[in-house]
Amino acid sequence: MTMDQERVRHVLETVFARQDVEDVCKQRDLGGVIRILTKYGITQGQIANLTGIPQGRVSEYKSGKRVPTAKHTFESFADGLGMPGHLRRHLGLASSGGGGGVRVVSDGVQIPTDTFDLQLFAEAIGKRGEPLKRRELLAMVGQLGAQSALAQSEAWEKVAFALSRPSAIDEAVVREMEARAAGFHRLEEMLPAHTIFRGLAAHLNEVGTILNGTATDPKDELRRRLIVVAGESSVLAGWIATDLGNISAARNFYDTAEKASKEADDPAIIACAFGYRSYIPSGKGNHGRARALLTTALQHLPKDTSPGTTSWLAARHAEESAALGESEAALQSWEEAREAFNIADPEEDRVWTRFLDRDRFDSFAISTYAQIGRLNEAEAVAHAVISRLSEVERKRAGIILGDIATAHIVHGSVQEAARAAREGLAVIRETESGIWLPRFIVLGEALRRWQTQPPVRAFLEELAVTKRQFSASPR
Template sequence: MMGAQGIGDLLRCLRVRAGRTRPEQAQHIESVQGQWFDPERVKRWETGKRIPTSTDFQLIADSYGIAIEVVRAAVSCSRQQRRIGHLNPPEEGADQVQRRTFMGFALAAGLGGEPWGRLAAALEGAPVDKVTASQLVSKTAKLFTAEERTPARMLAAQLSAHLDTITTVLPTSGTHRRELTIAAGEAAALAGWVHWDLGDPETAMRYYDTAALAGRRAGHPAINALVLGYTSYGVGPVEARKMLAAAQEHVREPGYATARAWLCAREAEEAAAVGDREAAVRALDRATTAFDYADPGGEQAWVSFFVPARLASMRVATYARLRHRALEAAADEALAELGTTETKMRVAVLGDVASGYLVAGSVDQAVEVGRRALAATLETETTMGKLRLASLATQLPARHREARAFREEIRASLG
């Protein structure tokens, strides 16, 4: 067995490849676990002065972006080295750490045939194989699915680790370069959305710019549609309408019906915001027509959230701004479509419906649904939900006892 293949070398190599100092790595771990993490623990792990215990394994796997089986095997290797007295970690930044840790560890642990073993080979400069490329593309899709349930801060850490991996393998991706560039672009767009959710628009825009660049490099304009759709939430209605019109031009091909439906519904919301009733109704009609041909679970992972309930709630938001006579009926329909799973999509639907009922004059229903929206927002920690509730609070009538009490609940809960 090769020497220096334990957990210390592995974690040091992963950190150096990510371009982080030890304090920065500690901050990264903090973002994953949601509480302070001592930078000295990183140092002790890397130098072999302390071997992680089983209670650390999942945290290490999540924050370093590796499988928990790899952590267990590396720890086992370190313990064996300690028993035989051969633990002699190399100096920080030494070439041997960079060159041999991944491959030596994978071979020593007998993992060369597993996904992380194949990834290790790719990281060492070997050509990326089909299975490894497929694994990374699949991981991107899973992160979009996870976005519906994962707090933004934790998801940001997972996306950072995933993008680090793709960035490392791209130079040797060969025939898989385009698909990995697309996966990287989609992941960067999601990272932008997550950082916007965290209240960091500057970082969000940097991710969006990088995602758009990936779309251009890969010749895949659908990434630009995704970026424009996300960005439209952070600008005024006039600029948003321009973005959404441009975005729709990028998803005209077959297989993008769900994306078209989402972007058209977004256009309807923004047209209604400036009182353009005719344009809003036309955009909603286009959204409904496109959705008739949609397969949210079988098209792009980034539109898997756009289920019937979400389309219905965007209709509610549009009708509320237009004070449309069918507003209350649309709100009833959106609630009927909504399931019970606590996701960020559910937060958006409940927020739209509560506002819709309020505009329609059904204050009691608005308060009842609004309380459900508040509970779901606190559960998922989504900025969009907080913004909807803050807006709702300003509209609740002071003369209505329950509405007044709910307004105070919102302000107390959201600070």
């Protein structure tokens, strides 16, 4: 005889108080939970109806044919069955159900923050091989639930098999890892650092596990490509760790990238690592050290191997030279950057160059021109860039607004500088891009002498609030 809903809930409450249920939850064994529930009269069909998980999948979990790994599966199970807080915690979930699995990016765009879903999302973005528009981003987020429902099949099954038997890696696994690395580089432009870090770290662990199970063989092209993936992912992890304020972890990731670069004979990875590292001293005002790192990066990069990387590094070199007041060196580096950009196709270059579209390249021009006194050119480029930015590219707006504020300070337009700096600071808070906060702290120091002026005072007050926000954040 089928139980009614009230009776089902009563049985669930009784069973969830049992020690054996707590024990299997500690092992994150949903199959074990299902076996106990059916022992006490809860049918697989009732579990399916309550959780939204297909009955066939519930049966496979019960028999052990499939083992769930995606957080959303555990959440559906716990939410649908009304599991108490202590069991939810054993399953790795928050004590109470809710919408903790998504992150609002901007204007209603929501991105999943579950580690496994982020890996799937990064892989899907990487396979596209082209930038995302906001409408397309929304569509991909909408499709993610269906992708997650298939998490134990197709791509994930291949990766899981490679993790259990690393010697069995094949072209499909490598391509999936390459796509995922490319996708995480794209996600970095759209999401706060802490949102994607766990997914990226899990991805690196999987790549490392596969590599550790394979024998070193210079002739093994698949293994070499996986090492490149490890290097490309490690430089991004170093960059994100810097954003999170963990400089020690960032150095470790960059060291890993350097080892991967050498083993794969891919010096562009080392060049990228030095390029990312240059932002650390630059944020502290040590432009000499930053430029030295960029010089080393350019020396490591073979000519014509990656025009996109050359363009980025040379533009950064120009920016740091301008900050040192060396106009001639800045213009010389800028010319090198411009020539490389004219022949570069960042979308077909390295994964870290895909951020370098016209808007981002022009932002380097704004910074360089502003600091060497070519203010009219700097402001003209800045206004053109801001007008082209989309909602999904809000991180860039903060950087560019900081450059505009710098240009206004140099030009003597204090109120305009304060206005631009305040707008940029709002973007920094919105996108949680703490790596750019030091730039606004420097702006605050430059504007402090005019703190009696209302626009400047308003910016300084918001800067103090923002500094407290980031220092208190668990980033």
